[in-house]
Amino acid sequence: MPESxxxxxxxxxSITFCTLSAFLLLYIFRNSDDxxxxxxxxxFADTELLWPVLIIMAGIIFLYALLNSPITHQRPSLFLFxxxxxxxxxxxxxxxxxxxxxRYFTQAKHLELYGIxxxxxxxxxxxxxxxxxxxxxxxxxxxxxxxxxxxAFIQVFTAIIFSGTVVLAYLIGKALWDEETGFFAGVLLWxxxxxxxxxxxxxxxxxxxxxxTLAIYMFxxxxxxxxxxxxxSAVSVFCTVFSKYSAWVMLSVLAVVFLVLLKQGSGRxxxxxxxxxxxxxxxxxxxxxxFRSCIYRGIAVVVITGALVGxxxxxxxxxxxxxxxxxxxxxxxxxxxxxxxxVSTFLYQIHPFITIAALYAVYYAVRKKDPKFxxxxxxxxxxxxxxxxxxxxxxxVFPMVTLMASYGLQKIASPEIRRYVAxxxxxxxxxxxxFAYMPLLQSMSLVNLKNAGIFLDSxxxxxxxxxxxxxxxxxxxxxxxxxxxxxxxxxxxxxxxDNSSSFPSESIDTSPIRFTWGYKNPGYYIPTQNGPVSxxxxxxxxxxxxxxxxxxxxxxxxxxRIRVFEATEGLFLYSPVVTVYSPAVERKK
Numbered sequence: 001m002p003e004s005x006x007x008x009x010x011x012x013x014s015i016t017f018c019t020l021s022a023f024l025l026l027y028i029f030r031n032s033d034d035x036x037x038x039x040x041x042x043x044f045a046d047t048e049l050l051w052p053v054l055i056i057m058a059g060i061i062f063l064y065a066l067l068n069s070p071i072t073h074q075r076p077s078l079f080l081f082x083x084x085x086x087x088x089x090x091x092x093x094x095x096x097x098x099x100x101x102x103r104y105f106t107q108a109k110h111l112e113l114y115g116i117x118x119x120x121x122x123x124x125x126x127x128x129x130x131x132x133x134x135x136x137x138x139x140x141x142x143x144x145x146x147x148x149x150x151x152a153f154i155q156v157f158t159a160i161i162f163s164g165t166v167v168l169a170y171l172i173g174k175a176l177w178d179e180e181t182g183f184f185a186g187v188l189l190w191x192x193x194x195x196x197x198x199x200x201x202x203x204x205x206x207x208x209x210x211x212x213t214l215a216i217y218m219f220x221x222x223x224x225x226x227x228x229x230x231x232x233s234a235v236s237v238f239c240t241v242f243s244k245y246s247a248w249v250m251l252s253v254l255a256v257v258f259l260v261l262l263k264q265g266s267g268r269x270x271x272x273x274x275x276x277x278x279x280x281x282x283x284x285x286x287x288x289x290x291f292r293s294c295i296y297r298g299i300a301v302v303v304i305t306g307a308l309v310g311x312x313x314x315x316x317x318x319x320x321x322x323x324x325x326x327x328x329x330x331x332x333x334x335x336x337x338x339x340x341x342x343v344s345t346f347l348y349q350i351h352p353f354i355t356i357a358a359l360y361a362v363y364y365a366v367r368k369k370d371p372k373f374x375x376x377x378x379x380x381x382x383x384x385x386x387x388x389x390x391x392x393x394x395x396x397v398f399p400m401v402t403l404m405a406s407y408g409l410q411k412i413a414s415p416e417i418r419r420y421v422a423x424x425x426x427x428x429x430x431x432x433x434x435f436a437y438m439p440l441l442q443s444m445s446l447v448n449l450k451n452a453g454i455f456l457d458s459x460x461x462x463x464x465x466x467x468x469x470x471x472x473x474x475x476x477x478x479x480x481x482x483x484x485x486x487x488x489x490x491x492x493x494x495x496x497x498d499n500s501s502s503f504p505s506e507s508i509d510t511s512p513i514r515f516t517w518g519y520k521n522p523g524y525y526i527p528t529q530n531g532p533v534s535x536x537x538x539x540x541x542x543x544x545x546x547x548x549x550x551x552x553x554x555x556x557x558x559x560x561r562i563r564v565f566e567a568t569e570g571l572f573l574y575s576p577v578v579t580v581y582s583p584a585v586e587r588k589k
Contacts, residue, residue: 011417016060019424020053022352033348035340035391037097038197040348042571043436052431059427060420067187067419076179077167080186084166087190088159090434092152094200094441095450099476099516099574101202102483103130104137106522109483111141112149113524124319128520131323135211135242136204151487154202161210162199165189168213169399173406175220176372180415181406184422188402191425193433194349194391195398197441202487208243209396212250215240216375219254219301223261223289226297234304241309245327246393249382256378258298260371265291330514339389349391350398351425354405361408376403445543445575448565449481452538452578453488455563459582461536463492465527467552471542474574475508477516481540481576482525494535495525513574536582543568543575560584 026033027049030040066072071079110127111119119127119141123134140154147153166186173182189195198206215236222233237254240247265288289297313320346355358380365373379397388394412418456464466485468478482495508514537559539552543566548556559581566577 008414008416011414012420015417015421015424019060019353019428020056023053023056023428024049026348026352030348032341033344035194035344035349037391038194038349038437038440039344040436042569043432043440047436052435055431055435056427059431060423063423063426064420067423072183076170076183076186080166080170080183081163084163084186084190085159087196087430088155088162088199091196091200091438092155092159094197094438095444095447096151096201096484096487097197097441097444097446098201098203099446099480099484099513101487102480102519103128103132103515104140104202104204105483105487106519107132107134107137108140108144109149109486109524110522111138112144120315124316124323126520126523128518129319129323130515130518131245131327132204133242133244135239136207136244139207140202149490151202155200158199158201158206161207162195165206165210165213165399168210168217169402172213172217172220172376172399173403175217175224176375177407177410180418181403181410184406184409184418185399185403187422187426188354188405189399191351191354191402191422191429192349192398193351193429193437194345195395196430196433197437198392198395203392204244205392205395208240208247209398211236211240211243212247212396213399215251216253216257219257220261220375222301223258223294223297226289226293230297230300231304233301234308237301237305238308238312241305242312244396245323247396249386250379250396252382253375253378257375258294260375261289262291262294262298263371264288265294339387340391341389342384345389345391345394350401351429353421353425354402357405357408358401359408360411361404364408364411373404373407376400376407380404440569443567443569445568445572445577446484448567448576448578449485449540450488451567452563452565452580453485455565455580456489456491456536456538459491459536459562459580461491461534461582463494463535464489465494465496465535465537466525466540467496467537468540469542469545469549469552471545471574473544474542475511476513476542476574477519478540478542478576479519479521480516485538485540485578491536493525494527495521496527534583536580539579539581541577541579542573543577556581558584 026040027044030044033040066083069079107119107123107127107129110122114122116138119138120134123129139157143153143157166189169189170179170182170186173179173185175182195206215233218229218233218236222229237251240251346352361373362377365377377400379400382388383394383397409418409421412421466482468482470478479495482493486493508517537556539548539556541548561579562582563580564577565579568575568577
């Protein structure tokens with residue numbers, strides 16, 4: 001056997017052993033994972049190891065063959081997009097498991113029903129906006145208006161958005177270094193199982209990750225090429241600004257991009273003047289803007305972005321100012337109380353090999369004196385400095401983490417070994433996401449709203465009258481469950497809001513679910529008199545709260561219970577149960 005072949009087989013065996021050992025260690029110490037949604041101690045509570053290990057081994061073989069297929073070299077962008085979309089589609093059966101989705105659905109439905117002009121004029125007034133920004137709910141509302149009010153269309157959109165993020169990671173790596181660095185950065189995004197718990201949800205985090213990554217890529221290209229890329233870059237920054245407030249501080253990376261490319265442009269000018277400047281990682285002249293062009297293009301992007309943002313802020317100045325003040329007083333201090341450990345985020349929710357490769361990349365880049373590495377490491381540095389410890393908030397920088405890891409993987413000389421390492425990372429993470437996280441998410445009690453909504457569509461009634469009752473066990477305002485139920489059913493909902501439920505200021509003032517007590521009953525749920533209409537009643541209670549108020553018990557005397565949805569995972573205080581009632585007289589007919 002040739003020595004090189006022997007070494008390659010030895011490396012493959014060693015990597016396989018390390019892959020399985022790392023998985024087993026994480027499994028053994030799974031109680032160290034304090035993630036609030038997909039903790040390993042919950043996901044693997046009743047899981048035996050044999051099947052996951054066998055699936056991982058099969059996944060490694062399949063993914064390695066996939067990464068060696070001709071299309072990965074001929075059409076890398078198409079390959080990354082297609083596989084990413086296909087993986088996201090597997091998770092479409094996951095229900096909404098985070099109650100924040102009720103806000104975004106309500107905001108989007110206002111646009112669907114009342115139009116774009118109403119949406120922007122009433123944002124922050126009749127449309128309850130909490131600390132949200134309007135871009136993502138606006139896009140969701142457009143989808144509802146064009147294609148119809150169905151969650152499936154939102155899930156297709158978020159799958160496209162995530163797949164686009166994978167391609168953007170590839171393009172950033174290609175623009176800064178080479179095609180292979182970018183390609184592995186895209187592949188390694190499959191090595192972050194937490195992402196796939198978010199892609200099927202109607203939230204803003206996945207779109208924000210996309211727009212931030214897009215803004216970084218477009219700004220790099222705008223500085224390198226100028227022309228039409230300058231206004232396009234400004235628009236991408238504008239979209240990021242109005243996706244989520246936390247993205248604002250992340251946009252500081254654009255200053256890093258500017259300074260790094262400006263330095264390169266300065267070096268190019270000095271080379272052009274006959275001054276020898278050593279650059280071990282010099283790019284082609286077309287990819288490095290000269291000093292003057294870089295200045296002009298950067299200023300142009302800032303001016304156009306400033307004009308766009310300035311107009312938008314001017315129109316909603318008082319409301320945005322109030323939101324920012326509230327964020328300082330409530331959200332910023334709350335990050336420390338609602339956080340998760342870096343151990344959870346960077347070892348459990350991200351495959352540990354990605355974290356190790358990213359850390360090695362820091363050493364490698366410093367030794368290599370590569371200024372471009374600062375572009376992809378800046379946001380991770382901010383996460384550490386600012387101690388942002390919630391996976392949902394850290395998620396926007398995951399493409400930069402995988403770019404760092406891919407940069408570190410390039411130190412492995414053999415392309416085959418690099419592909420094998422990437423296959424191992426992706427196989428483990430996709431196994432965890434599909435066979436541990438997905439069953440956990442499907443068992444969470446908010447699935448009762450999904451199942452009830454699907455059932456209501458099969459009931460022979462024109463409208464659904466909904467009662468959401470307060471709970472003694474949970475501080476969540478139960479009214480927030482109504483929009484999530486509405487998301488799953490095509491029936492018209494009439495919602496009776498219990499005005500006697502008041503804001504429990506002492507217990508909820510610093511809680512992450514405080515927003516539920518600012519929920520406003522949308523006008524489209526208010527009952528109207530349009531002649532005789534057949535009704536079904538749905539009562540939403542918290543698990544264990546069996547006593548109904550007297551007026552509701554009196555009304556239900558004319559109804560009979562036909563279905564109860566009461567699945568519960570026993571992990572959270574708020575566990576909605578949906579009981580469906582049908583008119584007794586109509587049932588006898």
